[in-house]
Amino acid sequence: MQEKQISCVYFHHPELLFLKIPKIDQLLHPGVKEALFLLSCKYTGAEIDSIALSQLEAKVLELANSKSDYLSCLQLSLILILIFWQLGSTRKAWFIEGIASRISYYLVKNKEMAAISGTTEKEVFTRAIWSHRFLSNSLKDKSGVSLHAQLQDFQLPLEDIDMLFESGSKSPVTLKTLSVDVQSNIYSLLIFSGELWLESSFWILQGGRRTYLKVPWDEESEWNMLTKKISSFNDNLGPRETLSDSNILGYASLGLGSCYCLMHLFLSMAKLMLHRDYIPFIPSRSSVPSGPLDPPKICDSAPYLWWRNSARVVFDSARSIATILHSLKAEDYCCNPFYGFSAFTAAGMLSYLHYFPNYDPEFCDSKVYYDYCLDYLSSYADKWEIGKSYHKWALEISTIYKFACRKSNRLTVSEVQSLRDKYIDMSTISDPIESSDLLNIQQLIHSNDQSTELPQDSFATKSQSLFSLEYAESSSSLDFDYWSSLPSMNMFGTSPL
Template identity: 25%
Template sequence: MKQPMRSSIACLRCRRSKIKCDNDGGNSPCDTCIKGGHQCQYPEATSLAPKRIDPPASGRQEKDGPHERKRARKLDEAPGLDSEKSMAYAEEILTYPFLTIELWDQLFAIYKQHFATELSFIHLPTLKEKMSRRQGQKQHHSSELNLVLLGILTLTARFHTDLVKYVAHLSSQQGGNVRPRTIQHKPDPIAASEFFANALTTALGPLRTAMTVVTVERVQAFLMLGLFEWSQRHAFSNSSAWMYVGVAIRMAKLLRLGLDDHIMKIREARVAVTHESRTRSSEIGIIRESRRRTMYSCLVLDRMMACGSERAMSIPLESIGIQLPCSEMAFDLALDVYTGYLRCPEESTSRKVNDDSTLSRFVQLVAIWSDISQYSTAGGRSQETASPWDSRSTFRQLRERLDRFHMDLPDTFTLSRQNYYRHDNHQATNTYVSLHMLSSVCQIILNREYLPFLPIRCGRPQGPLSSAQYPARDRFWEETADNVFRASRDILDLVEICKDKLPQSCLTVFAVWLSGFMAVYAHQFPIMDIQQRMVVSEIIERDMDESTSVLEGATTRMSCQALHKLTKYLPVAQNYLAYLEELNQYFVDAKSHFNRQANNADPMSNPSFGVRRLSIRPVGDTGLDESYTKADKASPESPSDDGQRSQHDEGSDRSRGSSWEPVRSMGVPEDHQGASNSTHGPSISPALSFSAMGSSAGLRSGLAESPPVVLEHRGEGLSAKAPPMGDTGKPPSLLSESQLLLPSLDEGSFQQSIPEFSMEKLEMIESQRIGKVLNDLEEFAGAGSLGIGAP
């Protein structure tokens, strides 16, 4: 048992009780207050007057141990509560003594830092005012507001060290008659948030109540649950986030949140404005903006999770007839501003926007992202019938939309170190960083469509392999590759400059993963990164030891360090981190075996060895040779186009100009080694395979007489050596007992694999779509796993 730390300072409660105060010097609550669930105050931090705000029963709280344990045990009784008792249960949770005004202020700051972009509907000034009024009062509080407060606790508890300790002790009290001192629970940040997530689901009431009582606060509560589950990605609850968000969207539609502005305009035209309505205009303005932001939060999460097979989008953009979100200052001060619309109605075209914000720009970018993600998951370049530089191609149209978006950004919203600190000065970095994280993700996902998965025979950036060679537009391949590496570099620069202020979100994790993969890609194939955005010149100038670890490169080290830090609060980051190691080893083994095969072959008799230029067919081809096209269509993991592709705007061919000043210093030694020049030695095995196997046995390489190179899949929340999904990760209570299971569909997870290919089919392997091999869009949305394509 860990011995308590002696301290020369004692909290006020221990002083009054004349007992020993075990603490860490006054920086966090003492052990006694944590075990009692009490507010812990130290003389230096708080004067004596405020502490008398405690309930009158504080004098006898030292003997309230049995009462505290009884309250903690109510979690076990929660599922059986009716709707009325559920409300009382939520109120009881929120009256825990340790939930002080100071702690709430800290939680609100955490919320603003990490969640104010995806869930922007909280009006913090109003909420703080309501919390100050309810402190110490025993009057009835809004049961709907309690749901929002529990949602905030669900999202933020894991980031608050003291709250994690309190919840750990509450969990230890669930052991019934076992004395708390005999149970030592190690504080677990995720368990703290799970505690409040369970409380929130209980407070929503029985299923029938939860589905029939429709309020804006309940929409917000379901969105919070959805965002929390999305960040956890349990092996047994992959679909829960999507389900929660789906319920929120349907409630929002029932409340007609997407038509508020239209409905209010009609009512204001019919009813004369009274003095009373003028005096309440500020309050009404806050309510209207909160409702707008709630609807846009539904849209953002809908678009983020609608990636992959059978994840149809639930909100048509045409159904949203409300203004875009206003700036934070306008929201806080309830200013009447005009922000424009996502889809401009005809009558508003003459009205000039007088309020712009990074949040409204983020929402507009989400609309572009949804089209890019749908394009990629539907097959990307394999669905094209025109060259990517052709104005008729979907790729070209999406790229032009993205370029126009960046060129239309106000100067203060563009990506630069100076602009970051401008937003940081107003505590508004969350949305600014998220905006540029999503912008970089869009660039990578779109432009990587025309990067070969294994460019081992490329002497410079090339497109996918084709049996027919047609000249590409001047420097098109170089520009496409550079767009990917530049966006990857921007992500790493944002991670470095944000440091501890980096938003801990699924978007951030996904962006860091993408930059990490491109770092590995550039590390192994530096010839593709002509501008050396992700590699340094020393890599190209010297040969590389092929056993070099992925962590020995500066950019890969930065990515892995960032992912490792994110795993503490976002377990899904562990999947990406483990997969980076596997991909790096896969590339190393493939190159090694190709080099050995190439050195043993006669280049005159085998023209497939050596450097060759790669291109694509401009019209009537998918960019791959005929054998690949047929194999891809026959493969069970070939992506299906479940919905109609949206129409994309055509526009300018101007490219993005970034004003970002690169941040290069991170104290990481750059004595790593890069990949060997592809022009000197291409490398892959003659029997290279991409197999998604049930257990992660590692990557093995081989020639015809040895095991092939294998790329394993990552199960949800599993480490590299963990058993596959569906083994023991699922709690017994959640195991399905359905009697209508189809053995071929419902038993176990789908595990699609790309067939093993020999050296003669190397072109097919080289030109695999990166998105198809990684399957990371479905992992991001929670609809699949890394390296496992949909059937």
């Protein structure tokens, strides 16, 4: 039963790399096993015991204070973070994450792995550290920068076959020494792609194009260097590691399907977020792909077709995300925060294209791919509170696009300010608000004296949206100006209060 629970949790949460080790149940602390049972409850239809959850929360403090088993404390913390995030108990999640970050930093800095004997035991330690890296929110903290520097020389996970045959004596691979073109270790590739996503997120969180003022086609711009790193990684993947339906099925048969898909979600999201920063949140109805409408505006010196090609990267990335999610449907949807964050983000861009098809006229079936994302979010919503919020936000953002694409629609500055401040607030991404507290988007839209109403269909429903948006009113038609910078979040897209 424990093996089944562990297998279930790993499928839904491939970021917990240490669970993929054979006979891991024999190496786990009893408290960690109990936490895995609670996390698996949502996938088996059972309810999570709130008393047992509180006891495990106390167990984290007990293990941290005892200083005798920091590794078990770290493993337990990671599982509880995932439970609390997805239940919407963000305050508890971030409190425990603070403990996990300090333990992880201590273990790496003091080279605690050197005192561990046995290939399997060392691998458990290594994978636990990298598992925490996936869930760390320290994108702006000094401690996060320090840990990032320490991990550049930290050993990456071994391939399963090397661990099983205890052939871990060969030179360890690190982020600095990893060669993508000769690497087939899916765990190492997953971690490297996660680092690319983290670097892209950091660029966004630092202000994106409002902080890094060089034009994106400048060879020396931070944006250009980041996109080249992502393209180089993607282009150098071997035939078994590139994204395809057959590879998804192949890795799924090895029990690594969700791990392989997470790697490509990291890559797709990194590309989407970087290119999307230069797309107007909502363009004027007659526009073709162009730069942002809000300051700082980009001069008209872009290379021929640059804006069109950049927009195409955004929508192709969204399609890749939707395809990955749809491919996993036969196995069962993998429900974790980053999958949900990716589905919501892709759904937003696919509905953008549905209502403004001139941004990529050659793209077909944007509504079909949007529905793939919505189907996934509906499944996630059946299991976790955060899934319900993602599902609502995806519907909400499409309602805004539908309203914006109608020629007669205008919003006043005060209404836009109300929409931004009271309704579309990313600080609630992992702390869902009760429906009774939500602002009714339909009332807000109709408050500007429009005589016509929005058609009621799958794209028009009230809910809560994700991004903090800033708008400006155009003199001729509705122009919602830009994607604003995201507030502090971690690699899995969840944000502290």
